[in-house]
Amino acid sequence: MIERRLHPVTPFRRAWAPVAVFAGWAVHDPDQAREQLTRLSTTGLLIGLAVLLPTAAAYGFLTWWFTHFAVTGGELRIRTGLLFRRTAHIRLERIQAVDVTQPLLARIAGVAKLKLDVAGAERRDELAFLGQEEARALRAELLARAAGFAPETAPEVGEAPARRLVRVPPGVLAVSLLLTGATWGSLAAALVVPPLLWLATHQLWTVLAVALPLLGAAGASSAGRFVAEYDWTVGESPDGLRIDRGLLDRTHETVPPGRVQTVRIVEPLWWRRRGWVRVELDVAGSSNSVLLPVAPREIAESVVARVLPGATVPPVASAERPPRRAGRCAPVWWRGYGLVVTDAVFAARQGLLRRRLALVPHAKVQSVRLTQGPWERLFNLADVHVDTGANKTVTARLRDAGQAAELLREQAERSRTGRRRARPDRWMT
Numbered sequence: 325m326i327e328r329r330l331h332p333v334t335p336f337r338r339a340w341a342p343v344a345v346f347a348g349w350a351v352h353d354p355d356q357a358r359e360q361l362t363r364l365s366t367t368g369l370l371i372g373l374a375v376l377l378p379t380a381a382a383y384g385f386l387t388w389w390f391t392h393f394a395v396t397g398g399e400l401r402i403r404t405g406l407l408f409r410r411t412a413h414i415r416l417e418r419i420q421a422v423d424v425t426q427p428l429l430a431r432i433a434g435v436a437k438l439k440l441d442v443a444g445a446e447r448r449d450e451l452a453f454l455g456q457e458e459a460r461a462l463r464a465e466l467l468a469r470a471a472g473f474a475p476e477t478a479p480e481v482g483e484a485p486a487r488r489l490v491r492v493p494p495g496v497l498a499v500s501l502l503l504t505g506a507t508w509g510s511l512a513a514a515l516v517v518p519p520l521l522w523l524a525t526h527q528l529w530t531v532l533a534v535a536l537p538l539l540g541a542a543g544a545s546s547a548g549r550f551v552a553e554y555d556w557t558v559g560e561s562p563d564g565l566r567i568d569r570g571l572l573d574r575t576h577e578t579v580p581p582g583r584v585q586t587v588r589i590v591e592p593l594w595w596r597r598r599g600w601v602r603v604e605l606d607v608a609g610s611s612n613s614v615l616l617p618v619a620p621r622e623i624a625e626s627v628v629a630r631v632l633p634g635a636t637v638p639p640v641a642s643a644e645r646p647p648r649r650a651g652r653c654a655p656v657w658w659r660g661y662g663l664v665v666t667d668a669v670f671a672a673r674q675g676l677l678r679r680r681l682a683l684v685p686h687a688k689v690q691s692v693r694l695t696q697g698p699w700e701r702l703f704n705l706a707d708v709h710v711d712t713g714a715n716k717t718v719t720a721r722l723r724d725a726g727q728a729a730e731l732l733r734e735q736a737e738r739s740r741t742g743r744r745r746a747r748p749d750r751w752m753t
Contacts, residue, residue, distance in 0.1 A: 327392040327403075331435050331453045334391075335384035393451055400440070400466065402449060416470045418443045420583055420608065421564075422463045424576040426456070431574060438463060441580075443608065467563050486559035486566050489630070490616065490623055496600075497553055500618040503594035505678070507546045514538035553617040560630060565615070579615065583607050584631050585688045585712035587615070589624065591640075591679040603628060606714035632685055635668035640681065643673045649703045650722035661721040663731075670710050670735060672720045682718040684710050686742030692735045694728055708732060 386406050393402045400414040420441040430436060435453035442449065454462065464483040501507055518535035525531070554571035565579040586606040595601065601624045603616040615631065616624055625637045643662025650658040662673035669683040693709040700706055706728035708720040723731065 327394045330388060330391055330393075330451060331455050331458075332388075333433050333435055334453050335381070335388040337384070337453065395462075395465065395469070402451065412449050414440060414442055414449060416466065419466060419470045421578045421580050421612065422466050423578065424459050424463055426570075426574040428572040436460075440466075441607075441612075484562045486561035488557060488559045489565075489627060490558050490619060492553070492556040492617060492619065494550075494554060496618060497550060497556070500595065500600060500602075501546055501550055503598075504545075504592055505594070507542075510538070510542040510545045514542040549617075553614075556617055558616065558627060565627075565630065567612070567615070577612055579605070579607060579612055579631065585684065585714040586716055586718060587628055587632060587683045589621075589628070589637060589681045589683075591681075593677045605631065606712060606716045608713045628683075632669065632683065635683065635685060636666070637681070637683065638664040638666060638669075638671050640673065640679065643671070643681075646705070646722035647724050650705055652703055653699050653705060653722055658722055663720045663723065665731070665735070665738075670718065670720075670738075672710075672718050674719075674721065684712055684718050686735075686738040687745070688712050689735065689739035689742070692732055692739070694732045696725070700725075708735070710735065 383406070387404075390406055390409075391402075391404045393400065395401075398416055400412075400416065402412040402414070404410050404412075420443050423439045423441075425437045425439060426435075427437070430453060433453075434456050436456045436459040437450055437452040438454060438459050439448050439450045451459075451462075453459075460483060467484070514535065517538060518531050521527075521531050521534055551571045552573075553569055555569060557568045559566040559568070563578060563580075567575075567577040567579065569575050569577075584605050585608055588604040590602040590604060591600075592602075595618075599621050600618050601616075601621050602614075602618055603624050604613055605615050606613070616627060619627070628637055629635065640662075643664050646658055646661050650661070654661075657676060660674055660676040660679070664671040664673075669685055670689065671681060671683045673679065673681045689710050690713055691711045693711070694706050695709065696706045700722070704725045705722050706725045708723060708728050708731050710718045710720075712718070720728075720731070
């Protein structure tokens, strides 16, 4: 077993930790920080910097020096910690995804961060930073080992080839963000609420405390999403669907084969005339949540067919609505609920202005539940909940109580049959 260290540029990244402590204190108590700074003389400030900067440099170097990783026969070991040692033993067969990310400064320095999604783990382990080529080679080796290749041959397998399926043009992405209600809603709140607060309180700090988060939310829902989803490309390879995205920070993600628990097709109101949809997903043990930020429905359905083999997206019109008496429980909005059950998926629809169709493969259903509130019992209605392995739930709302009970029994049987017929989840197979 040969242990390796991270890239030599890593100490510069970790040296910021002691500086961040002082910055956090200054933000938490700005009045006290300003008072302490005014008391400092020029000599005292220079002495403070002479102590702080070498301390930060030493911390960065020592944390890098005491961090090692190695690929053994069946696991990836990561040893970290300066005062308190931590060793992560990551079983290769438990790896769900291995993503390569490059923040802007990392791209300039020619390094990359390796993030690992592991089944059953509460946090994502990462190796930051590695050389760009080393990161891709290690990713390919980990995936090859997870697929069952022998340790001596895994490094020679290399990265599996990929075929591009779809690329989202920047112009389409920009127009889709302009046609999203959340963008205009957050922008309107950022422009309207601060002036009203100023007229009501005349307190500058109160206005700033409210205005800055609102402006941040408006930026995140518009410019932030554009930067993060820029040049979104989906490719198909033996190790799953690959996603490359990002204007400033480049991210190379993988949607693992057979790990997708739920697929949601989202259709905002202003997108319908153009026939655009957004595809989101839930992946067990992974943080991947978006498959396509925007795409024509036909293209989106073809990509979904690769994520859920053997499944087709049912038309919106085919969803069976709840009975009319459901309007007494959810006036107007009951018309947005619907249900379609095919041989491959359990599909539940909701939403009138922003339609969402959630598809759960029968083999991924972990449990099925029927619930009835007091108002639903009064009108003989019930909800059927389908729980998945990603700790998410898809609900068929306001079904007839008799139909819901029958659906509960049938779905439990479909789930058992689906799990028996499902192929094993393996990489590169």
